[in-house]
Amino acid sequence: MAAEYKIKVENVTKEYELFKTQSEKMRSFFSLNNSNVPHFWSLMGISLTIMPGEAIGLIGVNGSGKSTLSNIISGIIPQTTGYVDVQGETSIVAINAGLRNNLTGRENIRLKSLMQGLTNEQIDELMPDIIAFADIGDFVDQPVKSYSSGMKSRLGFSIAVHIDPDILIIDEALSVGDDTFYQKCVDKINEFKQEGKTIVFVSHSLKQIELLCDRVAWINYGKLRAVGETKEVTSEYRKFIKWFRGLSKKEKTKFQKEQKNIQKNFSIQAYQKEVTEEHQKANPEDKNVASEVHKLFYGSVISEKMSLANKILTAAVLVALIFFCLVNVSGYSITSVLGDPSLILHPLQHLNVP
Numbered sequence: 001m002a003a004e005y006k007i008k009v010e011n012v013t014k015e016y017e018l019f020k021t022q023s024e025k026m027r028s029f030f031s032l033n034n035s036n037v038p039h040f041w042s043l044m045g046i047s048l049t050i051m052p053g054e055a056i057g058l059i060g061v062n063g064s065g066k067s068t069l070s071n072i073i074s075g076i077i078p079q080t081t082g083y084v085d086v087q088g089e090t091s092i093v094a095i096n097a098g099l100r101n102n103l104t105g106r107e108n109i110r111l112k113s114l115m116q117g118l119t120n121e122q123i124d125e126l127m128p129d130i131i132a133f134a135d136i137g138d139f140v141d142q143p144v145k146s147y148s149s150g151m152k153s154r155l156g157f158s159i160a161v162h163i164d165p166d167i168l169i170i171d172e173a174l175s176v177g178d179d180t181f182y183q184k185c186v187d188k189i190n191e192f193k194q195e196g197k198t199i200v201f202v203s204h205s206l207k208q209i210e211l212l213c214d215r216v217a218w219i220n221y222g223k224l225r226a227v228g229e230t231k232e233v234t235s236e237y238r239k240f241i242k243w244f245r246g247l248s249k250k251e252k253t254k255f256q257k258e259q260k261n262i263q264k265n266f267s268i269q270a271y272q273k274e275v276t277e278e279h280q281k282a283n284p285e286d287k288n289v290a291s292e293v294h295k296l297f298y299g300s301v302i303s304e305k306m307s308l309a310n311k312i313l314t315a316a317v318l319v320a321l322i323f324f325c326l327v328n329v330s331g332y333s334i335t336s337v338l339g340d341p342s343l344i345l346h347p348l349q350h351l352n353v354p
């Protein structure tokens with residue numbers, strides 16, 4: 001049976017390790033203990049269901065996790081834990097996502113369309129419409145790095161809407177265009193809505209959100225603070241913004257620091273325990289709640305980190321490889337070297353170095 005929803009995220013979290021340097025990141029790959037690296041939880045358990053044909057707005061202050069969530073939904077980055085199910089093809093338009101700077105506009109159109117599964121014939125057919133909608137003139141054959149942010153946004157938006165996705169995710173992409181382009185986008189988004197397509201719209205502009213969205217989710221420092229009717233949630237959010245602006249500079253810094261500390265000190269184990277207890281309360285007879293919640297947390301996750309077992313295995317393979325290389329160079333048999341490892345230091349063979 002087909003799912004009723006279009007997008008479902010349950011108990012989704014996202015953790016980042018804040019490495020200071022690239023070499024620190026490399027070292028952590030082989031290290032057995034990463035506890036010295038500061039951790040940051042960009043999302044701390046988000047659950048949200050989005051229905052077909054719905055236009056849902058994501059709002060929240062800078063750094064609250066809106067782009068992280070929209071990138072997880074569009075499959076650009078994996079979640080750390082939790083369940084994500086997206087029924088259909090997504091296409092994301094974001095200010096800084098998707099376009100390759102060294103390629104021309106035309107090449108970007110082809111690349112992105114191919115990545116979305118279109119054939120070259122389909123792309124040839126769509127090309128003039130995409131270029132016309134983006135309205136970037138002769139720049140279409142120039143590298144994207146020479147575009148203004150408005151031009152990039154127009155091109156990104158044009159590609160995204162013309163490849164006809166089931167789900168359109170727009171992350172702040174309308175904020176850099178001029179009024180004429182903005183109106184064109186609004187018309188296109190309304191067209192999409194009438195066709196019953198699903199839209200996830202990330203914006204700091206409450207006016208745009210109120211104009212385009214049926215429902216709004218307010219993400220606040222990694223948590224879902226409210227979700228519901230657009231007017232109700234934007235009104236709550238406006239109250240929060242007013243309260244925040246009323247604080248002194250010192251109070252603002254203190255508040256933000258406290259929120260960030262909560263995100264740094266978030267415990268996934270404690271959260272999993274909390275969710276397990278909630279599920280157990282709702283289903284007191286269910287004996288398998290703990291394993292069900294564990295599956296919900298980790299069942300559909302592709303781990304970005306190497307497990308301890310994998311690290312040990314990789315290290316063992318490396319050591320074995322080095323050992324066999326040394327034995328080979330030494331000229332002794334493996335059994336001789338195993339009997340007397342010091343033989344490796346006195347090779348029978350000598351490399352003929354000119």
Ligand SMILES: Nc1ncnc2c1ncn2[C@@H]1O[C@H](COP(=O)(O)OP(=O)(O)OP(=O)(O)O)[C@@H](O)[C@H]1O
Binds near residue numbers: 016017060067068
């Ligand atoms: N690759 C990364 N490494 C470390 N931290 C990251 C990374 N990407 C995002 N973050 C952090 O995650 C948090 C959420 O970022 P995100 O971009 O999702 O917020 P946002 O709500 O979209 O913000 P904005 O409104 O400014 O676009 C921020 O504190 C950010 O610094």
